[in-house]
Amino acid sequence: xxxxxxxxxxxxxxxxxxxxTKAKQMVAAxxxxxxxxxxxxxxxxxxxxxxxxxxxxxKVGGDNAPKLLAGTGSDQRHLxxxxxxxxxxxxxxxxxxxxxxxxKARKLIAEGKDVELYLVGRKGRAPLKRNFPERIGxxxxxxxxxxxGFEEAxxxxxxxxxxxxxxxxxxxxxxxxxxxxxxxxxxxxxxxxPVPAPETAVSDDAGAVVEYEPGEEEILEELLPRYxxxxxxxxxxxxxxxxxxxxxxxxxNATRNAGDLIQKLTIxxxxxxxxxxxxxxxEIIAGAEAL
Amino acid sequence: xxxxxxxxTPAKLVRSEDVHMVVVPGSEGEFGVLEGHSPFMSTIRDGAxxxxxxxxxAPETIMIxxxxxxxxxxxxxxxxxxxxx
Numbered sequence: 535x536x537x538x539x540x541x542x543x544x545x546x547x548x549x550x551x552x553x554x555t556k557a558k559q560m561v562a563a564x565x566x567x568x569x570x571x572x573x574x575x576x577x578x579x580x581x582x583x584x585x586x587x588x589x590x591x592x593k594v595g596g597d598n599a600p601k602l603l604a605g606t607g608s609d610q611r612h613l614x615x616x617x618x619x620x621x622x623x624x625x626x627x628x629x630x631x632x633x634x635x636x637x638k639a640r641k642l643i644a645e646g647k648d649v650e651l652y653l654v655g656r657k658g659r660a661p662l663k664r665n666f667p668e669r670i671g672x673x674x675x676x677x678x679x680x681x682x683g684f685e686e687a688x689x690x691x692x693x694x695x696x697x698x699x700x701x702x703x704x705x706x707x708x709x710x711x712x713x714x715x716x717x718x719x720x721x722x723x724x725x726x727x728p729v730p731a732p733e734t735a736v737s738d739d740a741g742a743v744v745e746y747e748p749g750e751e752e753i754l755e756e757l758l759p760r761y762x763x764x765x766x767x768x769x770x771x772x773x774x775x776x777x778x779x780x781x782x783x784x785x786x787n788a789t790r791n792a793g794d795l796i797q798k799l800t801i802x803x804x805x806x807x808x809x810x811x812x813x814x815x816x817e818i819i820a821g822a823e824a825l
Numbered sequence: 826x827x828x829x830x831x832x833x834t835p836a837k838l839v840r841s842e843d844v845h846m847v848v849v850p851g852s853e854g855e856f857g858v859l860e861g862h863s864p865f866m867s868t869i870r871d872g873a874x875x876x877x878x879x880x881x882x883a884p885e886t887i888m889i890x891x892x893x894x895x896x897x898x899x900x901x902x903x904x905x906x907x908x909x910x
Contacts, residue, residue: 575838579904687835743864745865747852
């Protein structure tokens with residue numbers, strides 16, 4: 535059995551761990567609120583852009599469609615853009631993303647396609663490198679900025695679109711978690727290039743003739759990269775919210791576990807203390823009786 | 826009698842208000858939008874967006890970068906990537 539001093543030391547150390555996890559939990563809760571607000575604020579732009587895209591894409595079809603919409607005509611080479619977090623302490627979030635990405639990659643490889651990975655965020659690099667050592671392409675570092683924003687999304691998007699225009703891949707997928715709640719973040723795989731034709735909602739101004747300046751195709755051509763950017767920006771916002779949510783839950787669990795452990799250790803400590811006292815008493819009594 | 830004007834960036838909804846007229850720096854020249862403008866869509870170049878709250882009033886200038894403007898039944902919507910001021 536551990537000595538009293540050792541037990542006391544362990545209790546102190548678990549207590550200080552609990553303080554840290556508790557602090558991290560509260561920080562995550564505060565940051566989560568902010569991240570959610572940011573995700574909410576980004577929604578109007580994405581919605582309007584999608585609406586405009588839908589109405590334009592239905593008008594410009596067939597052979598005139600830009601490459602970003604129509605694709606290259608083959609689907610041999612795939613690019614997976616995988617968005618991970620930069621920091622740990624967020625439970626199984628990154629593991630889940632990596633699992634979803636690996637699944638998708640394996641499926642594509644099994645179908646005989648070429649797969650390249652484009653990694654965003656620091657976590658997840660190591661396991662993906664282990665799983666697919668030859669397929670890691672570019673990496674984008676978001677660890678230098680505090681909150682990945684639209685500028686980062688712009689950089690990632692322009693790099694991806696540049697690779698597409700150079701003919702490095704045919705189809706690109708974005709792998710990121712969708713933030714549902716602090717408890718659930720679902721990793722999803724979404725195609726971003728070629729841009730999936732949005733469902734053509736029957737627009738209310740179907741009768742009105744819309745004038746385009748310069749022309750429909752030119753506008754669409756300008757719109758598509760923006761759409762990709764917005765998608766990536768959305769993914770960055772989702773990962774930010776997911777990270778904080780997952781972190782909050784993980785730290786809540788850690789705090790509770792630490793509490794349980796402290797309780798157990800305290801009981802053990804008290805028992806040993808009492809055992810020691812009893813032994814001492816027995817010794818004294820035995821000594822007195824011997825006299 | 827007012828034009829509903831919305832200015833949206835990826836980060837947030839910057840403006841949503843009723844104004845008299847907005848002058849937008851379109852890629853093929855500036856154009857002013859009043860209430861009841863016919864449906865119209867244009868890309869925009871980097872420049873100043875002028876918002877006239879009232880007829881004859883001094884305009885408020887907002888610098889915008891990259892994006893496009895859409896005029897529909899609901900009014901004018903400007904989607905810009907960056908907004909200053």
